[in-house]
Structures are given as structure tokens and as C-alpha cells.
Amino acid sequence: MTLVLSREDAERIAAEGRLGYPHEACGFLLGEWSADAKRVRQVRPAENARTDSPQNRYLIPPEAFLHAEKEARERSLEIVGFYHSHPDVEARPSAFDRDHAWAGYSYVIVSVRGGVARETRSWELRPDRSAFEEETLSIVGGPATESAGSASEGKTPLGNPSLGGKS
Numbered sequence: 145m146t147l148v149l150s151r152e153d154a155e156r157i158a159a160e161g162r163l164g165y166p167h168e169a170c171g172f173l174l175g176e177w178s179a180d181a182k183r184v185r186q187v188r189p190a191e192n193a194r195t196d197s198p199q200n201r202y203l204i205p206p207e208a209f210l211h212a213e214k215e216a217r218e219r220s221l222e223i224v225g226f227y228h229s230h231p232d233v234e235a236r237p238s239a240f241d242r243d244h245a246w247a248g249y250s251y252v253i254v255s256v257r258g259g260v261a262r263e264t265r266s267w268e269l270r271p272d273r274s275a276f277e278e279e280t281l282s283i284v285g286g287p288a289t290e291s292a293g294s295a296s297e298g299k300t301p302l303g304n305p306s307l308g309g310k311s
Contacts, residue, residue, distance in 0.1 A: 145180070145181065145182065145250075145268060145279050145280075146180060146181040146182070146279060146280040146281075146282050147173075147181070147182050147184065147224075147225065147250045147252070147266045147279055147280070147281050147282065148181050148182070148183045148184065148282045148284060149173075149184045149252070149266075149281065149282070149283050149284070150184070150283070150284055150285045151283055151284065151285040151286030152285065152286070153184055153186070153187040154264060154283045156187050157171075157187055157227045157252060157254055157264065158254050158256075158261035158264065159261075160187075160189050160227075160229070161229030161231075161254040161256040161261050162256060162259055162260070162261055164192065164229055164231075164256075165229070165231055165256050165259045166199050166231045166232070166259075167192060167198040167199050167231065168192055168194070168198060168199065168200065168201065168202040168228050168229050168230070168231060169189070169192060169202075169228065169229045170189075170190050170192050170202040170204055170226065170227065170228040170229075171187060171188050171189040171190045171204075171226065171227050171228075172187070172188040172190060172204075172209075172212040172216075172223055172225075172226060172227075173186075173187060173188075173223070173224050173225035173226060173227060173250060173252065174186040174187075174188055174212065174215070174216045174219070174221045174222070174223060174224065175221055175222065175224040175225075176221060176222065176224070177222065177224060181282075182224040182225065182250055183224075184224060184225075185219070185221055186219070186221065187227065188212050188215065190204045190205075190208045190212070191204075191205070191208065192204075193205045193208075199231055200230075200231070200233075200238075200240075201240060202228045204226070209223075223249070224249065224250055225249045225250030225251060225252060225266075226249060226250075226251055226252070227251070227252035227253070227254065228251075228252075228253060228254075229253070229254045229255070229256045229261075230253055230254070230255050230256065231256050231257075232256070232257050232258070233255065234255050234263070235253040235254060235255040235262075235263045235264060235265040236253070236265070236267075237251060237253065237267050237276045241253075241276070242269065242273070242275065242276060245269040245273075245276070246269065247268075247269045247270065247271045247273065248268070248269075248271075249268070249269070250266050250267070250268055250279060251266065251267045251268070251269070251276070252264060252265070252266045252267075252281070253265055253266075253267065264281065265278060265281060266278070266279045266280075266281040267279060
């Protein structure tokens with residue numbers, strides 16, 4: 145499966161990760177499903193309600209989920225996934241992420257090291273919950289369209305100055 149994300153939304157996710165640093169930032173991906181892709185139409189930040197370890201865990205409160213679901217429905221969209229940042233570690237799901245994820249949704253992770261967004265990757269949990277599979281992340285719009293995210297294609301760096309990150 146491919147996750148299609150606008151450059152503007154990819155930059156917003158990276159900015160949210162930088163703003164939340166050294167804690168995990170998180171939010172919703174609202175969009176549409178098709179046979180071969182999920183298309184994100186809106187990124188909706190959420191508060192990380194985790195109080196015990198916000199530097200390496202996130203928690204989206206149920207009421208935030210309900211509000212995002214309502215907003216998506218009003219716009220004829222659906223929640224197609226979630227995003228969160230990984231402060232000072234790579235953009236790869238942890239065992240904790242796997243234990244708390246739902247199959248079928250996209251999970252975009254942005255690695256933020258020292259306050260700088262370094263890479264963004266997208267993952268989907270296998271139906272048997274055994275592991276995440278990296279999915280193709282297609283970033284469209286802006287100066288250049290790029291595809292990244294699958295193991296064979298590499299990663300999407302959203303931390304360089306031309307993409308809105310810090311240098």
C-alpha cells in the first residue's frame with residue numbers, strides 16, 4: 145500500500161515533531177482510501193496526553209479521537225492513520241508501537257534528533273499483529289515530487305532546510 149502525503153502536510157508533521165521535542169508529538173491523518181493507496185487530505189495534530197514518559201510514548205485521549213472522527217466525517221473523510229515523532233531515535237516502530245497499533249492504518253513516524261527532523265517513514269501493522277511493514281510514502285507537490293518509504297527506495301528526509309527543517 146502507498147500513503148500519499150502532500151509536501152505541506154509532510155512539513156507540518158516534521159514541524160510538529162520539532163515543536164514537541166524532546167517529547168513525542170502525535171496526531172491524525174485524515175483522508176481517503178482507494179484500492180492501492182491512502183491519500184491524506186489533512187493532518188490534525190493532537191495533544192500527547194502521556195504524563196509518565198512523553199519522551200518515548202504518546203497517548204491520544206479518546207475525546208480527541210472522537211473529535212477527529214467527527215471532523216473527518218463532516219469533510220467526507222476518514223481517519224486513515226496516525227503520526228508521531230521519535231525523539232533521538234530512528235523512524236522505526238518500537239515494540240510498544242506494535243502493541244498499541246491497529247492493523248490497516250498508516251503510522252507515519254518522524255525521527256527528530258536534537259530538535260531537528262531527520263527522516264519520515266510510514267508503516268502499516270500486519271493483520272496478524274506480528275510486525276509492521278514499511279509502506280511506500282509518496283510526498284507530492286512543492287519543488288519536486290519524491291517517493292520514499294519502502295525499504296528498497298530509502299527514506300524521506302524532512303529535516304533539510306529546503307524542506308522546512310532546521311540545519
